[in-house]
Amino acid sequence: MRLSRRPPAPVRDKLTLERGERTLATAPTRGGSYVVATSTALHLPTLSGEFLRLPWERVDRASWKDGWLHVHETSGGPEHHVRLTDPGSVPETVRERVTATVVVSHHAKLPGGGSVRIAGRRPAGGGEVRWSFVFEAGMDASDPGLHAQAEQLLEDLRRQTGL
Numbered sequence: 441m442r443l444s445r446r447p448p449a450p451v452r453d454k455l456t457l458e459r460g461e462r463t464l465a466t467a468p469t470r471g472g473s474y475v476v477a478t479s480t481a482l483h484l485p486t487l488s489g490e491f492l493r494l495p496w497e498r499v500d501r502a503s504w505k506d507g508w509l510h511v512h513e514t515s516g517g518p519e520h521h522v523r524l525t526d527p528g529s530v531p532e533t534v535r536e537r538v539t540a541t542v543v544v545s546h547h548a549k550l551p552g553g554g555s556v557r558i559a560g561r562r563p564a565g566g567g568e569v570r571w572s573f574v575f576e577a578g579m580d581a582s583d584p585g586l587h588a589q590a591e592q593l594l595e596d597l598r599r600q601t602g603l
Contacts (some may be wrong), residue, residue, distance in 0.1 A: 447474045453485055455491055456513035460565075464537075467509075467530040475509060477533040480510045480564040482511065484520050492520070497541040497570050504531035507568035513573035514559065543569050544601055548593045554579050556590045560603055564589050 446452070447466045451474045457463075458480060465477040473485035482499060483491040500514040511520040511534075524530065539542065541561040549555050557574040573590045575581045597603075 447476055450477070450528055454489070456493060458565075465529045465533040467524045467528050470525055475524060477530055477537065479537075482534060482537070484522060494520075496537045497543075497563050499534075499538045500559070500572065500574060502531075502534045503536075504537060507532070508560055513586055514561070514574075516574075522532060522534065522597075537564070538563070543603065544597070546597055550586065550589045550590060550593070552585070554586075556586075556593065557598055558590065558594055560597075560601075 443602075445463050445465060447455070447463070452590050453535060455476060459479065459504045461481070462479045463476060464479060471485065473489070475485065476483040476491070480495060480562055482494045482496065484494060486492050494513065498514050498517070500512045502509065502511045503599070504510075507523055509522045509527070509531065512520070517529055541564060542559065542561050544560040546558045547555060548558060554576045556576065559572050559574065560569040561572070570595055573581070573587070575586060579586060
């Protein structure tokens with residue numbers, strides 16, 4: 441079945457799109473709503489029937505497995521799991537859009553042990569690079585000491601890259 445890029449009118453009425461934001465792909469969900477991938481964000485249905493607008497630079501990673509779209513936000517933000525009944529081009533569009541925001545991704549050892557991935561992403565519409573830290577599994581991401589170490593590594597990386 442070939443799906444339209446445009447979601448049905450009731451779904452469009454609930455979406456909050458920014459000026460110039462274009463729909464790239466849609467997919468129906470098992471709950472009767474839609475996932476909508478646009479030029480600047482991923483719109484995920486919520487339990488209240490509204491949509492969560494997740495700008496591409498806030499998506500750390502996403503995967504498609506066994507009918508589920510799994511989306512992980514940057515900097516330890518929440519995870520979202522949506523069952524799609526017909527994914528269409530949504531998984532490929534999500535991958536392409538997330539990858540397009542990455543300016544730099546650097547894995548570094550922390551002075552106190554462990555490691556961190558430092559990612560710099562630029563919003564789809566342009567603008568300042570936004571930085572995030574992904575600490576090695578088992579590390580306390582809320583530890584201010586770890587953040588201080590990661591911030592120092594980020595400053596070194598910014599000097600090296602000119603960002």
